[in-house]
Amino acid sequence: MSDSTQTPSDTPNFPNFENAPFEAAMEELQKTVKQLESGELSLEDALKGFEQGVKLTRICQQHLAVAEQRVELLMKANPDGTVETQPFQPPRG
Secondary structure, eight states, X not given: OOTTSOOXXXXXXXXXXXXXXXXXXXXXXXXXXXXXXXXXXXXXHHHHHHHHHHHHHHHHHHHHHHHHHHHHHHHXXXXXXXXXXXXXOOOOO
């Protein structure tokens, strides 16, 4: 592996993965997948990259679940057919 190859352990990490915005987590996940698919990583670096990818995937899934809940709230219609928005309370967890 050449020195110019960036390994998952060299990529920027979020100090607190849970607070990473969706777009940043998705971008980092795409970089990690590209590195893994290159086949240029050592076994240890590939395992670190895979672990990071799993964490980032879970973050993206959480963001998407919250977005889906918000859309469902917005799309609920009243019996008369009108749509009424409601304040959204993100899940605590």
